[in-house]
Amino acid sequence: MTRRDDPSRVDQAPPVVSATREIAAPADRIFALIADPSQQPRWDGNNNLARAEAGQRVHAVGEVFEMTLTRGSVRENHVVEFEEGRRIAWTPAEVGKRPPGHLWRWELEPIDESRTLVTHTYDWTRLTDSNRLQRARATTPERLAASLDRLAALVESL
Numbered sequence: 001m002t003r004r005d006d007p008s009r010v011d012q013a014p015p016v017v018s019a020t021r022e023i024a025a026p027a028d029r030i031f032a033l034i035a036d037p038s039q040q041p042r043w044d045g046n047n048n049l050a051r052a053e054a055g056q057r058v059h060a061v062g063e064v065f066e067m068t069l070t071r072g073s074v075r076e077n078h079v080v081e082f083e084e085g086r087r088i089a090w091t092p093a094e095v096g097k098r099p100p101g102h103l104w105r106w107e108l109e110p111i112d113e114s115r116t117l118v119t120h121t122y123d124w125t126r127l128t129d130s131n132r133l134q135r136a137r138a139t140t141p142e143r144l145a146a147s148l149d150r151l152a153a154l155v156e157s158l
Contacts (some may be wrong), residue, residue: 045146
């Protein structure tokens with residue numbers, strides 16, 4: 001097999017990846033942790049989020065919340081999808097700049113009063129910044145699953 005044909009190469013990664021997990025908690029409790037940026041570093045499976053100021057709880061499309069990354073840079077996250085307790089998605093951008101086109105989405109589907117199916121998706125089909133392509137390609141379903149696992153451990157312990 002030539003290097004070019006090697007399926008493990010990150011340049012062949014699909015532009016949309018997701019992971020799904022059942023979590024033993026009601027959707028509203030899980031969504032509260034996702035929609036509150038100050039809680040996100042507690043369960044981030046990418047180890048990319050350092051902190052976010054309290055008081056930025058998301059309530060609607062069009063809102064913007066700020067997050068400090070582990071390398072110290074700040075991102076403005078533009079909320080582009082929102083349905084309370086069910087779905088939230090945002091596109092990150094450098095402060096004062098337009099989002100370069102990648103999107104993080106969370107979808108929650110209640111199974112019953114105490115269990116929820118949660119899907120976490122990373123979509124870089126519209127990514128325009130070539131400097132971000134390598135990192136985008138390195139975002140795998142396993143990394144998304146790590147966030148789901150950490151989120152589950154946190155919310156199931158509450």
